[in-house]
Amino acid sequence: MTATPSWHQASPARQHRPGRAPQPNLVRVLELIAGIGFGLAIALGLSVEGHAALASPGGWPLAIARISAFAGSYLLLVMVVLTARLPWLERTVGQDKLVRWHRKIAPYAVSLISLHVLSVILGYSQMLNKNVVSMLWTFWMNYPDMLSGSVGFVLLLMAAFTSIRIARTKMKYETWWIVHLYTYLGLALAFMHQIRTGVMFLGHEHTIQFWTTLWIGTGVVILLLRVGVPLVRNQQYKLRVASVTQEAPNVYSLTVTGKNIKKMAVSGGQFFQWRFMAKGLWWHSHPYSLSALPRPPFLRVTVKGLGDQSSAIAHLKPGTRVFVEGPYGVFTHHATTMSDVALIAAGVGITPIRAMLEDLPASANVTVIVRATRAEDIVHAEEMKSLVTAREGRYFEIIGSRDEVNLDDEMLADLIPTIATHDIFVCGPTGFTDAVVASARRLGVPHDQVHHESFTF
The missing domain is CATH 1.20.120 (Four Helix Bundle (Hemerythrin (Met), subunit A))
Known part of the structure; x- marks a missing residue:
């Protein structure tokens, strides 16, 4: 069986079809x-x-x-x-x-x-x-x-x-x-x-x-x-669980392996509807973003245990059949309008940001801000740092409770002085996303330069 790849560095060359552009x-x-x-x-x-x-x-x-x-x-x-x-x-x-x-x-x-x-x-x-x-x-x-x-x-x-x-x-x-x-x-x-x-x-x-x-x-x-x-596509991909790894408290990365992954057209930041053919899970699907671009024959998704399905993923056994629909979503590099890009995330919202880091144009000037209560809660922190360093970008971690450390207008302006000339991509819990979007708008970021996508039902 092919060894599971290292996810700490961007793929040296695109190994899959690029995601299709909006129409x-x-x-x-x-x-x-x-x-x-x-x-x-x-x-x-x-x-x-x-x-x-x-x-x-x-x-x-x-x-x-x-x-x-x-x-x-x-x-x-x-x-x-x-x-x-x-x-x-x-x-x-x-x-x-x-x-x-x-x-x-x-x-x-x-x-x-x-x-x-x-x-x-x-x-x-x-x-x-x-x-x-x-x-x-x-x-x-x-x-x-x-x-x-x-x-x-x-x-x-x-x-x-x-x-x-x-x-x-x-x-x-x-x-x-x-x-x-x-x-x-x-x-x-x-x-x-x-x-x-x-x-x-x-x-x-x-x-x-x-x-x-x-x-x-x-x-x-x-x-x-x-x-x-x-x-038809799942018959071509034949996806199965390869491994389940704990990334942070109650957060797990699921690596799946399959065939013809090179033919999968997907952009960093997009999500699939995942259906796991295991007891109690097979009858419904959930939306999860890829937490890295595909590394044929592997895909990776990172999930926080919130609902019944996401909590049960930690116990999936290698070899479990997986069906996917997608990819879906507009939270991708196709939405960028500026050369300066700020990626802001909290919680498991880091996962699509992590995938986008691999897919942004090489010319993009990237600033990454991640928010967490504790340092150990930051998912894929080392991967994020490696990818930002490779791009010669800037990386910030905001650690502490919301009462102690607040990512407000003042802090956002200090971290990104020229924020009005940036594309802002925000992903995280609804309250966090709404607050950051509101701050960005107050700091002069035009509406069409602020990007976020919600998975709430």
Whole structure:
């Protein structure tokens, strides 16, 4: 078996394919297509409305129900695409920004679907001269797919509730992931309910073809890119655990070995979704950044024990099969706009910074600042120092509790006097990242020179 490489020095020559560059023009085209699609969805909702229908009992509530159904379900589809981890979208926009877009759209989508449900009940109650409770019972007992549509609506509300910040903070990632997995079932039930019971589809073959193609086509693309392509690539890579090494208290480096690693196009700072085929771990994946550029046939990731999976990684046995999806993320050298670069990290956030040090242009003037409560908590400290020294850069360690030593505006300005002319890359706990980003902005660093990416769910 090939000996595990030394990670203390940068690879003497690139041993893998460089990571692909972002494609902003493609994203702009997709934004235009999404806007046109939303307009078409509204148009479909309006296409079956007429003066006679609106004037009849329940006409206006049912018209509102149809339009809100098309608009809301289209927005749900957009939300799925935004968080489907499509590689070309993630490496251009970034996971954290896509999640923010997803969360901004969510209240509108859920509100529109809720409006649809209420308007349908009210409209048919007026049409059939029944009370709301009686109408709801009639739906469930006599109308095809109404019960399944109701189940889909409940699953959607569950996903919405667990996405509220106060609920997310009280949940494990694994629980949140399972709840959101059921959202796909909810969407499938809602789609079937819509196609089979929607008045706008009855006798309108073109409408059925358009809506079915849109939904099924999106599902096929997601399955192909999220399941098909990763399966083929993992069959090529055949990754397995080579070793597990403790780096700091409750922090472990996992080295995996495989085939065809030279063909893996990845940039320093990017992450993969890792799935370990071991008991209790195989059924879900987690995002972890590479803590060094690939050294074929090896990859390395460094993980802090926080959730169930990350804590269990310390006990993985050599030979355990590993599946990865990716790489993802925009926290790479592609984002640099200046020749001066500052890399600022805390905790296990050091790992993508460590990988970026190998991947920055040779001409970059690098300053590295790492923050920790104790010196022994700094992950890969010696590697970082070696890489910075090789670049003739500057390396600083800020040691002590936040009450004793604070990386505030004054200290940041002292360490980087010309900070406004730097690209600033920040990675660490959310509070640390937010504070450093705010300090950099107050010190005059333009918005497009401040780079950070969050993995929080």
